[in-house]
Amino acid sequence: MKLDRAREIARRVEHFVRTEVAGYERDPRVGAHGPSADLVDEMRANTLGPLAVNVSAPDEGNMFLIGKIGTPEQKRRFLQPVLEGRVRSAFFMTEPAAEGGAGSDPSMMQTTARLDGTHWVVTGSKIFITGADGARVGIIMAKTGESATMFIVDLPDPAVRIERVLDTIDNAMPGGHALVRIEGLRVPADQILGEVDKGFKYAQVRLAPARLTHCMRWLGAATRCNEIAIDYAIKRSAFGRQLIDHEGVGFMLADNLIDLKQSELIIDWCADVLDTGASGTAESSMAKVAVSEALFRVADRCVQIMGGTGVTRETIVEQVFREIRAFRIYDGPTEVHRWSLAKKIKRDYASGAGR
Numbered sequence: 001m002k003l004d005r006a007r008e009i010a011r012r013v014e015h016f017v018r019t020e021v022a023g024y025e026r027d028p029r030v031g032a033h034g035p036s037a038d039l040v041d042e043m044r045a046n047t048l049g050p051l052a053v054n055v056s057a058p059d060e061g062n063m064f065l066i067g068k069i070g071t072p073e074q075k076r077r078f079l080q081p082v083l084e085g086r087v088r089s090a091f092f093m094t095e096p097a098a099e100g101g102a103g104s105d106p107s108m109m110q111t112t113a114r115l116d117g118t119h120w121v122v123t124g125s126k127i128f129i130t131g132a133d134g135a136r137v138g139i140i141m142a143k144t145g146e147s148a149t150m151f152i153v154d155l156p157d158p159a160v161r162i163e164r165v166l167d168t169i170d171n172a173m174p175g176g177h178a179l180v181r182i183e184g185l186r187v188p189a190d191q192i193l194g195e196v197d198k199g200f201k202y203a204q205v206r207l208a209p210a211r212l213t214h215c216m217r218w219l220g221a222a223t224r225c226n227e228i229a230i231d232y233a234i235k236r237s238a239f240g241r242q243l244i245d246h247e248g249v250g251f252m253l254a255d256n257l258i259d260l261k262q263s264e265l266i267i268d269w270c271a272d273v274l275d276t277g278a279s280g281t282a283e284s285s286m287a288k289v290a291v292s293e294a295l296f297r298v299a300d301r302c303v304q305i306m307g308g309t310g311v312t313r314e315t316i317v318e319q320v321f322r323e324i325r326a327f328r329i330y331d332g333p334t335e336v337h338r339w340s341l342a343k344k345i346k347r348d349y350a351s352g353a354g355r
């Protein structure tokens with residue numbers, strides 16, 4: 001029954017994306033820093049919109065986390081409006097490399113929170129904060145002694161200053177990615193998300209499923225690119241035959257099919273593991289590396305198959321190629337996942353579990 005319901009939802013979402021959302025692929029309101037607020041509102045005004053579209057990053061991961069560890073009052077005040085698609089949220093963890101802050105290594109976090117009466121006072125800098133510009137809800141991570149704590153806050157706030165929105169390779173996410181200065185932000189104690197000092201643990205709770213939903217979203221986008229590339233390879237001819245009949249092109253399309261299917265299977269496997277309630281840390285690392293690398297190969301082949309058209313904005317292929325390039329870095333760069341998997345292999349070996 002549960003599986004039937006999941007299939008039905010998947011079918012409806014696919015129908016919706018194909019019939020309603022695909023028409024927005026090349027909308028001029030998708031600017032350098034993501035889709036404009038009125039474009040997002042227009043898409044969400046469709047009756048299916050909140051159901052089908054309000055699953056984007058970082059909102060989806062933030063909704064999951066607040067739903068999992070927020071108090072009833074925090075859910076009413078911060079989760080409900082995001083769930084309904086009325087406002088956007090942002091997740092503040094990474095800090096500027098130039099200032100020696102947290103990136104791949106969260107333990108390098110420099111943003112601090114100190115208790116002052118009934119409030120915590122948060123100070124520090126954050127970078128690459130997706131959607132910070134325009135967000136109404138923020139989850140901010142700060143060091144509290146040796147550990148870290150998460151705070152949930154209303155935005156905008158004069159103490160959370162957007163210094164600038166960075167020009168990045170991607171542009172699918174509303175608000176872009178911002179450099180933010182937090183200067184003495186006062187947060188009431190009841191706006192701690194979960195418990196004090198458990199921020200690093202909660203980051204893992206958020207990240208495992210969030211990585212997987214990124215994999216799902218980009219699998220859909222890469223599948224769309226592959227359809228466009230197939231269409232091109234069938235309709236376009238060179239040297240007296242359809243492109244698809246040249247082995248060089250046909251084999252690229254075959255490899256795309258293999259990479260797409262392998263991505264789908266590892267996503268399903270990891271989702272099954274997460275459904276059991278397991279943390280899925282190793283599984284989501286494996287899925288994230290496998291899928292981001294495979295989909296990047298798919299997008300790259302699609303660009304190649306389409307020749308000059310592949311690098312133009314005449315189709316969505318060029319954008320998806322850029323988006324997936326960034327996906328190999330956020331939610332943990334490929335090398336960091338491989339490194340942590342290697343540590344697990346060594347641990348398992350030492351404990352006998354790996355033999």
Ligand SMILES: Cc1cc2nc3c(=O)[nH]c(=O)nc-3n(C[C@H](O)[C@H](O)[C@H](O)COP(=O)(O)OP(=O)(O)OC[C@H]3O[C@@H](n4cnc5c(N)ncnc54)[C@H](O)[C@@H]3O)c2cc1C
Nearest residue numbers: 091092093094103104128129130326330331333335336339
């Ligand atoms: C488009 C985009 C959106 C983002 N959105 C958010 C957001 O909303 N909120 C947020 O908090 N952060 C966000 N980030 C930040 C992202 O999580 C970080 O970029 C990522 O964690 C890497 O940190 P860094 O950029 O400081 O790279 P660094 O830590 O400087 O690492 C640079 C490179 O070093 C290598 N490396 C690092 N450690 C190891 C290792 N152990 N073994 C082998 N190689 C290693 C990797 O190749 C890595 O790419 C976003 C980033 C991007 C690009």
